[in-house]
Amino acid sequence: MRDALAEAILELGTKDRRIVVLGADTSVSIKTSLFGERFPERFFNVGIAESNMIGIASGLALAGKIPVVSTYSAFVPGKCLDQIRNAVAYPNLNVKIVSSHGGLTVGPDGASHQTIEDVAVMRAIPHMHVVIPADAPSARELILKAASTPGPFYMRLSRPNVATVHESTADLEIGKAALLRDGSDVTIVACGIMLSEAMIAAENLSQEGISAEIIDCHTVKPLDNATLGKSAAKTGAVITAEEHNIIGGLGGAVAEALSESRPVRIERVGVRDTFGESGEHSELLVKYGLTSREIAKAARRLVRGQSA
Amino acid sequence: MEQSQIPIGMLIQKAVKIRTHILEMVAEAKSGHPGGSLSAVEILVSLYFHKMRVDPKRPDWPDRDRFVLSKGHAAPVLFATLAEKGFIPTSELKTLRKLNSNLQGHPDLRVPGVEFPGGSLGIGLSAAIGMALAGKLDRRDSRVYALLGDGELDEGETWEAAMAAPKFKLDNLTAIVDRNGIQQDGLTEQIMPKEPVGYKWRAFNWHVLEVDGFDFRQIIDALDKAENMRNRPTVIIAHTVKGKGVSFMEWDPAYHGKAPDKDTVRKLVETMR
Incomplete structure (x- = not known):
């Protein structure tokens, strides 16, 4: 996904001179430094100063630039929520925050670097778009689409290489959930790396005669209520899956929306309101229940009418 | 511009009008921050009525100079100055802090x-740095001014920004510190000592100037020197008095965020005219 970010911003920077990129001493790691090598005049490394980075991005946007701001998601929004709220979201500025290493899968770095609350926090801020791509091709496409959509964005990327779930990405739109697999018994709404887990779960469930529909809800805000409601009406049961606390993220957003528009049974797969720890990312996904197995278990319970 | 060409009389008249507006606005609103608005009047008058290239008919003119009021609670002095300059009608000032007004309690982009x-x-x-970087990228001659409160120097981000501006050689950026000596809880040197303020900025590689923040000649001379400095940002430490112009407000921390009542303001305004 890091390569997707670097590719996307290089493409954007070539096409549009308004694109500027800001880094906070992590730009080599997340490869935005490649933009700096190509366009040194339009790349600003502010050092380990995330608040200042967002404030500078605000000023650049106020002067007509389109800043792409990027560092680890542990620090943006964590260390600069006030700047994001007051200097970016409130004035509705064209700042694209792309945070990398989101969720648990930074692995060995441990809980201080694992973000499980960023989506909840960013989603509650007016004007803010929240986007979590599932794989590298969709990340690239959604970054390009976000750059051409006015307003503030928070995009969260994951560190590990994830399986590609999108065969084509040209049709992806901000705010439009993508149907990845047709099904009739249960809907799995996922974002980020949990899409590939959802695909495995659906394959296994089909062998048991359970037909699962899969929706890539890459845009958590604004939420695509129409697509979600339509699928919930068809299957009558919804599972959300995310690399985030089950409080306030995709699960929270979907539960809020469907409880008003199309009440159905919902199970949320995600981190169960606890901090993470050091470990390999695959080990962490198993320990914290972020696997195809957990999704499939939830699907069986919903289809059989059992409680969690 | 030669010092002799500075229209001191006009600037003094503007300052009196703006002080009057500030008092009437906060009295009408029954809340707001008069103290730190009154201390910054001469600074804003020097900028808007002498130094800055702005056009009230074209608030979005790309080559304009930009003013960032970082100490946003001093919104009354900014709104009153914009009104005197012709950006907004002076009649709008009495809507400060009222429902459905453009004049929010703190500066808002909906105000031209x-x-x-x-x-x-x-x-x-930080935002001023972003604007200054954009100005350099676009090869514009425009300048960026940021007014900071001295209490605001407690904020860590101020020093993140102070470290960054010299790195980017932003000689098109001038910071001004309204050194009025008082923050919300009391005297700045008791709440969180700031001195030696000038040395701190010097240590961060800024071009540092100190002025009497009520002396137009000193303020304008410093703004000119800042403009002539190459490859370094300038900070002007403007020594002021919180609540300047109203004897019972001067040096009283209570008037950081307290509005005087309308009767008191009416009497005050009579003496100012």
């Missing part, structure tokens, strides 16, 4: 001429 929504302290210098 407002460049940054300051309010949460510490962000404005």
